Amino acid sequence: MTTKCEDCPLRRLDVFKEFSKDELIFMDRFKTGELIAQPGTEVLAQDASSTQLYTALSGMGLRHKTLEDGSRQVVGFVLPGDFVGLQTGVMDVMRHSVEATTQMTLCVFNRSEIWSLFKNQPQRAFALTHLAAQEESLLGEALTAVGQLDGMGKVAWALHRFFTRLTALDLNSNGRVPMPYRQQDLADALGLSLVHTNKTLAKLRDKGIASWSDDDLVVHDEARLAQLAHVGSEEAKPRPLI
Template identity: 50%
Template sequence: MATDCRDCPLRAMPCFENLREDELAFISQFKAGELDVAAGTPIMIEQSKSPQLFTVLRGMGLRYKTLSDGRRQVTNFIMPGDLVGVQGALLDGLSYSVEATTEMTLCVFRRSELWKLFRAHPERGFDLTWLVCKEEHFLGEALTTVGQRSALERISWALVHIHDRARELRLVENGILTFPFRQQDLADALGLSLVHTNKTLAKLRERNLATWSEGLLRINDRETLREIAMMDDSASSKPRPLL
């Protein structure tokens, strides 16, 4: 049975905005249902036209783009609360693919109903625009990381970013995040070889800054990792929209 938007476990988290009762009622009508997918399932395929967009309710996945020779650029690690498929809903096709890394549950929204969101609830339409701008900001930071940061700086940046996101979602317990991705996924996100990624993670482990082993990620010294990565720690803590 689909989760009622009023009982959504994500809405109870302080990292997401609260909605008025009438807005919740509209989102409940906008939601077409839920989709459960197994690990390894393609959710969206590059160049396809998707009739739907999704909010991740549970599970994790990857968003990536591939070249004709099979090389892959991971552009984000998908987590609960993320909205995927907006590009396919507004443009003629997707420039990326999305794949489930774990079992996932997705809230499904019809592309054809999207304009009703802007007409009936322009504030939520602004939220959608905000989410797109937030993604653009992240991609700019990621491009700077790949283009200008060293391997040690890149991996420090990625681990802090990932761990902080997961902590907001209450996925971190006793400092440990169950992180179901492969080192190759991180390498493909940061423009590094698998060997270089492995060696750099070993350096962080030797300095007792962070460990990632057997699917568990622990940050031991966030402040030092942030300093290594030259990260701006002044980001807004404003709750983000959830559709």
């Protein structure tokens, strides 16, 4: 059964801004259904167009770009509440692929209605712009981490980012959050070798700071992890949900 926007489980989370009554009515029309994507499914393909846009309702995925020689660069991760497909909605084609890592449930929106959103729903249009600006900000943080931090700092930054975002999504159970990715995915995202990533994760575990195994990330010392990542301890600010 398709989840109605008014019954969306993500809406109750403090990390997402509230909808007005008019926005809920519009979103129920804008949403055309739901897609269940199995692990490994390519939801959106690089250099291809799509008639659909998505919001991750549950499950996790990743964004990656494939180069001409076949090598892969992970450019981001998809968590519940993330909107994907804006590139194809605005630029006609995707510049990277989006792939399901776990089973995902995605809310499906008709790409042809995006102009209606901007024309008739200024609050929703601003929300979409907000999300684009937020993604730009996150990419800036990631580029700074990759370009300026050492291997320990890079891995610590990524783990801290996962931990704080998943905590805000109410997925933290006694310091444990789901992280169903491979070490290779993290290495690709940070520009590190798999060996270096593995050794760095082992050091963080041995120091009693954080441990990642069996698809779960456990943070034992969040303050120390944040210090290594060169980030503050500010709480996640509420953001729009599409």
